[in-house]
Amino acid sequence: MAKSKASVPIGVFDSGIGGLTVVRALKRVLPNEDIIYLGDTARVPYGIKSPESITRFAVEDTRFLINRKVKLVIVACHTVSSVCLPELKKNFSVPILGVIAPGARAALAATKNRRIGVIGTQATIMAGTYERVIREVARQEKLGSDVEIVAKSTPLFVPLVEEGWVDNDIAILVAKSYLLSFQDEGIDTLLLGCTHYPLLKSMMKRVLKKVTLVDSATATAREAKKILAETGICRNQNRKPNYRFYLSDLTPNFMEIGKRFLGEPIPFVLRASIAE
């Protein structure tokens, strides 16, 4: 049983194509695993939708992956991870991993002065989940309760990345407008709470020179490895893995934009009917 389960894929979903940055990290950390990716491009973006709609979409996305027999579901979408992860875990028996807790742990490990900044979409920040989860992790791991968190929504970053403007004058001006106030707040660590933001990381680094930037994709991939190892369903043999990419809407520029997120060309894409 455990052996046959090891040979099935990991499922990853996101509201769109940003979650491919998590797939990129998984390929590095778990190079033998097959991956099924679902991007709900017909209903992207989730960040501006109500919690009720986000939860309904997330349940449908998870069911789509579980119907394809995955051994682990990774919620690459920060909005979903923030708004309804407990709801998903309650509804399905397959292990489900979000991106918030791994990111929170990495940020707590990185900070020296105990002042952490968090940026994300409006829904992620309004839900206040990062603040709650960072405090929970700090308590669980006996890191004390004195951590200060400054959270801010940065809605222009996603369209900037999708336009490919990750390092021009406009991107820098937007980053300064959103981020420079973090310096006055005295944070030493900034958690990038959205799948798109890693593509802006090197530019942000120049704007916030003295701040450590933490993105959660690698942290999430490492946690996935740990879960698979603990439950004995890791795929260890050296092999060429299979990757399948599903989108609920075949957007015209997916191949071009997707390549930027994944870090390599996408071979082909399948159309997903999500409300199945």
Place this chain on the structure above:
Amino acid sequence: MAKSKASVPIGVFDSGIGGLTVVRALKRVLPNEDIIYLGDTARVPYGIKSPESITRFAVEDTRFLINRKVKLVIVACHTVSSVCLPELKKNFSVPILGVIAPGARAALAATKNRRIGVIGTQATIMAGTYERVIREVARQEKLGSDVEIVAKSTPLFVPLVEEGWVDNDIAILVAKSYLLSFQDEGIDTLLLGCTHYPLLKSMMKRVLKKVTLVDSATATAREAKKILAETGICRNQNRKPNYRFYLSDLTPNFMEIGKRFLGEPIPFVLRASIAE
């Protein structure tokens, strides 16, 4: 029959809240008419979706309004008007009016040197509808076939408006990046092909000093008045009209952002189940 039909509302739909700029124009041009507005905020934005999905959404939106007994459907969404207006007209017997043809007529009336620029979302521009419709109108109205059209997608403008950044350094830099090349193209008229863009109009005017900016909301409202008058279903008595606002998703900031688009506070909002 005609008399009772005159007393039913006009229906207006958009993928989100941008279409409220068309409602604002309708209130000015047709002050006695009741209006039902539908914003498909659960699936916004349409501009990045495939033609198949856009068409399905538009049929569902139109059916929602017709089920509420409207006498005219105005498609305030430029993406839908561009991608599938003939499809909608084929499927429903109620008159349906888009925003493209009225905008095209207004631009042709405004240009002196016969060089017109068009800006819009990626889907609107990729569909090439403005180019086709401007040429059709020029032919029909014997304005000659020598008109030159330069079209360009400007995807950052919508999130800028939604962030409320309509006149700051960033908005000006984005506008310069998108628009200054139009000067080299020698256009004298720029058609704003998206419901959100009127809110950027005064800032754009400073960037493109010598260019006439045309937005289609008022042109569409005037055409609506003409259709109602021609079919004898205009509501002429002086009265206080009723406005009803439906959204498919009750987004947290609707009241605040909606007020900016409508030009006055929105009294209350109803939740729409579109796939009914």
